[in-house]
Amino acid sequence: EVQLVESGGGLVQPGGSLRLSCAASGFTFSSYAMTWVRQAPGKGLEWVSGISGSGGSTYYADSVKGRFTISRDNSKNTLYLQMNNLRAEDTAVYYCAKASEANSGYFQHWGQGTLVTVSS
């Protein structure tokens, strides 16, 4: 059974940093692209970042480019999102999701989400 468990969310001041983790199990982690999607309170879904199975290719939304870094450790079956220079508008539930097929851009399996609150 595929499982994705996010952690690392919390309260952080504007300008601060946070690293989210997503522990994966139940599938060959290195064979699948992974992604982060966020949802601000009461708002819709926003795709944030994606990474290929090998980690060699990474992609970002314009809203986070230059501030967020996606990475993965295939030996630990874990996906990361390093978030720097956080802003109030980054407040959201952050979900990690697994590509349904190797490098597809659609996502069948999702984590439960972790809440990031950026506030002073």
Added chain:
Amino acid sequence: DIQMTQSPSSLSASVGGRVTITCRASQSVRSYLNWYQQKPGKAPKLLIYTASSLQSGVPSRFSGSGSGTDFTLTINSLQPEDSATYYCQQSYSTPYTFGQGTKLEIK
């Protein structure tokens, strides 16, 4: 970036009825269009991928169609559990943008 626009933003329908939600892309996404259902406090659930392929385990009353820039999600024989917000998402090119969502209420 490709912009995705859904309509309507919300709608209400009766049990047993049928609804259609539309999604328009700002440029062609070929058939790289996916639909998700999200209930409050839960992660999104994939319903339809590549415009018309039904995700395994999803009831056949859900169907998708379209290509290029115009797509539809149709739900037949509405059930109370279909009350949710529905999102389209293009996977043609990064950033993989979502529509703003359509909230469906079942009367």
